[in-house]
Amino acid sequence: MLVPLWPGVSHRQARQFGIALLVLALGVAMWVRMDPIADTVAVYSLKPR
Secondary structure (H helix, E strand, O other): OOHHHOOOOOHHHHHHHHHHHHHHHHHHHHHHHHOOOOOOOOHHHOOOO
């Protein structure tokens, strides 16, 4: 959001920076989603099977 406000940043560089941040965000989201549930999670918060 702030990249276009920086002087000397072209439209192409801003787009590349935005894409890189999107890929990073998706990577972190997948890492958190695929991480196994910790053993210390309270029993009442788990879904019954």
